[in-house]
Amino acid sequence: MAEDSRRGSHTKQTPLPHVVIIGGGFGGLQAARALGKAPVRVTVIDRTNHHLFQPLLYQVATAALSPADISAPIRHVLRRNKNTRVLLAEVTGVDTEGKRVLLGEHGEQSVPYDYLVIATGAGQNYFGHPEWARYAPGLKTLEDATRLRRQILLAFEAAEMESDPDRQRALLTFVLVGAGPTGVEMAGAIAELAHKALAADFRNINPHSARIILVEAAPRILLSFPPELAEKARRALNRLGVEVRTSTPVEAVDENGVLIAGEYLPAKTVIWTAGVKASPAGRWLGAEVDRAGRVKVNPDLSVPGHPDIFVIGDTACVEEKGQPLPGLAPVAMQEGRYVARAILQRLAGQEPAPFHYVNKGNLATVGRAWGLLQIGKLRLAGFLAWILWLTVHIFYLIGFRNRVLVLFQWAWAYLTFQRGARLILYPERADSREAVPLAALD
Amino acid sequence: MAEDSRRGSHTKQTPLPHVVIIGGGFGGLQAARALGKAPVRVTVIDRTNHHLFQPLLYQVATAALSPADISAPIRHVLRRNKNTRVLLAEVTGVDTEGKRVLLGEHGEQSVPYDYLVIATGAGQNYFGHPEWARYAPGLKTLEDATRLRRQILLAFEAAEMESDPDRQRALLTFVLVGAGPTGVEMAGAIAELAHKALAADFRNINPHSARIILVEAAPRILLSFPPELAEKARRALNRLGVEVRTSTPVEAVDENGVLIAGEYLPAKTVIWTAGVKASPAGRWLGAEVDRAGRVKVNPDLSVPGHPDIFVIGDTACVEEKGQPLPGLAPVAMQEGRYVARAILQRLAGQEPAPFHYVNKGNLATVGRAWGLLQIGKLRLAGFLAWILWLTVHIFYLIGFRNRVLVLFQWAWAYLTFQRGARLILYPERADSREAVPLAALD
Structure with a gap:
């Protein structure tokens, strides 16, 4: 070169x-x-060819945003730096x-x-159980997010075609392992997807009956937040219909469900956000x-x-x-x-002073229009915290185009309760059409 | 059920x-x-779970729009029809x-x-040569479009890493087989992608030097349009830097290029829009x-x-x-x-009258802000025809959200010459990272 x-x-x-x-x-x-x-x-x-805005990845996985909305080609971001080249x-x-x-x-x-x-x-981190990754995918890349989006949407499609009530219940059970910000935000988003966005679209199933279970090994959720804010978040999750189980380590995961607290919970979708x-x-x-x-x-x-x-x-x-x-x-x-x-x-021959992190605060969101905020001694929960969450995320998103697209889609989702990117794509045509069981069609 | x-x-x-x-x-x-x-x-x-607005598929393949912008869940489109169920x-x-x-x-x-x-x-339709499909993919589904987007963007990335000038030239040669509306629109879009959107982002290659060749077996392009409009479109393509070869049937396609008019043209990207x-x-x-x-x-x-x-x-x-x-x-x-x-x-016991098609006209677009229009005897080429093309396409797109998103992204692309969805995604993590040859890095 x-x-x-x-x-x-x-x-x-x-x-x-x-x-x-x-x-x-x-x-x-x-x-x-x-x-x-x-x-x-x-x-x-x-x-990869793109910078990824990971804090919004859960919104791609839950069909609220498109992959391109939260990413930007690294090459393009750095195009004006003439001393810089980018290699894929x-x-x-x-x-x-x-x-x-x-x-x-x-x-x-x-x-x-x-x-x-x-x-x-x-x-x-599967803490010594890499074999669980197959059954409980994580959320780190855009590929992870589109795969999870497909899995979540296909679970509803398969449930619509399913006549066996037990299998239907397992298809409509979503388990999130790990109640950090990603787990909490994802749980809220799946609850809203099921209970609001999909509610009118199905005939055989009632998406309202979907169970969303957030499992955490520690005694409380959101360890990075003060306990009283975390408690408010737990109540907000409950209002959205999310079951929160703390002090509950996951003991095993397989393709049909999870073993928690000695109880086997049948669930076709298990998502790993635990570490x-x-x-x-x-x-x-x-x-x-x-x-x-x-x-x-x-x-x-x-x-x-x-x-x-x-x-x-x-x-x-x-x-x-x-x-x-x-x-x-x-x-x-x-x-x-x-x-x-x-x-x-x-x-320049100088010795750099040690690195020091300036903690500017902590933000998270639980479902539509409800957020958590901690800046120094300031603590906020509710709509205003959500507005600040939104402002900060839009501000740090790269590119004017992405900012406008995300803001518009959030406004649209806020007003209509809908999700705009409900797309099931099959990366390899042959592989997964059979994912929908063709049971008892008529 | x-x-x-x-x-x-x-x-x-x-x-x-x-x-x-x-x-x-x-x-x-x-x-x-x-x-x-x-x-x-x-x-x-x-x-699939979605209705697809196929006329804009080429814009997904050329990184202008995201897949979700031109599709809508069929279930959601028909949710208010209580007599209707949708099966995936x-x-x-x-x-x-x-x-x-x-x-x-x-x-x-x-x-x-x-x-x-x-x-x-x-x-x-590969006209008796199904084996060409591997080397010259078509454009019919969202999976086709995202795969083509990946292939086109990876060609530039691989060219940037390539030191052999012949291989670099083949990587930057794009052949479109078939000059119907899809071939013409795709050729214009690839030309703009290479010559405008990517121009500032590379260091070793000059995306301006990319060759875009539109090959057509018939004596002229856009057979569905009147000859004088098709001729104007040909000149518009030339202005964008697209080489148009009519009366030139493709004789063979393999992984390294195409055989046209007895001449072998090395090209790493061949796209089939011929029938x-x-x-x-x-x-x-x-x-x-x-x-x-x-x-x-x-x-x-x-x-x-x-x-x-x-x-x-x-x-x-x-x-x-x-x-x-x-x-x-x-x-x-x-x-x-x-x-x-x-x-x-x-x-109701009645006999339906025969079907009769009402031809409301013909529209196509060539690159940025230039369109073709034929309604009855009315013929238009240029900016006004493009505005009408744009209006009709926005109107027929399903959903308010998609209309706003597409319109905004078109306005943004019009003003900045940029493409917002330049995303290389790997459906299966393992498969294609090697697609970029690691030649002569330093």
């Missing part, structure tokens, strides 16, 4: 230092943006001795770096990781023994006051901007 | 006549809507003796009918079909020998003045409304 076009007027001089950023999520993109006008060359590598490729390792990022199944291609920023995010496991960056580096696979980094977010490598976002374990920072977009974004500055300071 | 809920107050009387409609496209949906308040029971069967199922045959529609791979389920309307549409082949309804019925597999129907659109079965839309060959009617949405819609009326007339 010709490097010349990027070096510009520097072609005849020493090449500019090369910063490679792996991952175009919240952390990686902020780092790339902060380096966009700096005297460095930047390469952003991602295995899968990283398979890092050669820390040779200072190269390895690509391709056997690392047959590589990209050399002077500084490396690893921002590869996290996947679901995250960092991407394998720790393995690439041979670095020390915590239980969730996150790399334990220095106060300047560099990796012990590798001052030229930084790890940020969900891939890093950053402790402040003895507590690891949570896996939230604001944390990743602040870390991304910090490492960009730290790299430039290093290049 | 319990029928009682649909019979309502008629439970104790003779059941109402049962009209089964196969296919929720333009024809089937119009028939269902026209029967929505009539004293019949209606069952609509479709193998694949029809595999018709038992004309037993008056039953067969479902499932081996016809193990069935739906009895009193009247049957077949509106199952058409697929691509349609009706769905296998003729085979189900044992009826006489034309060369494209369309069932030859009576003047009242019923099948010879089967007065209780009607075939409409792309599945039917309806002749007027010795010419078969074209496979257009307005034809299917008029036929759908006609058969609904014809069935009700039959039930």
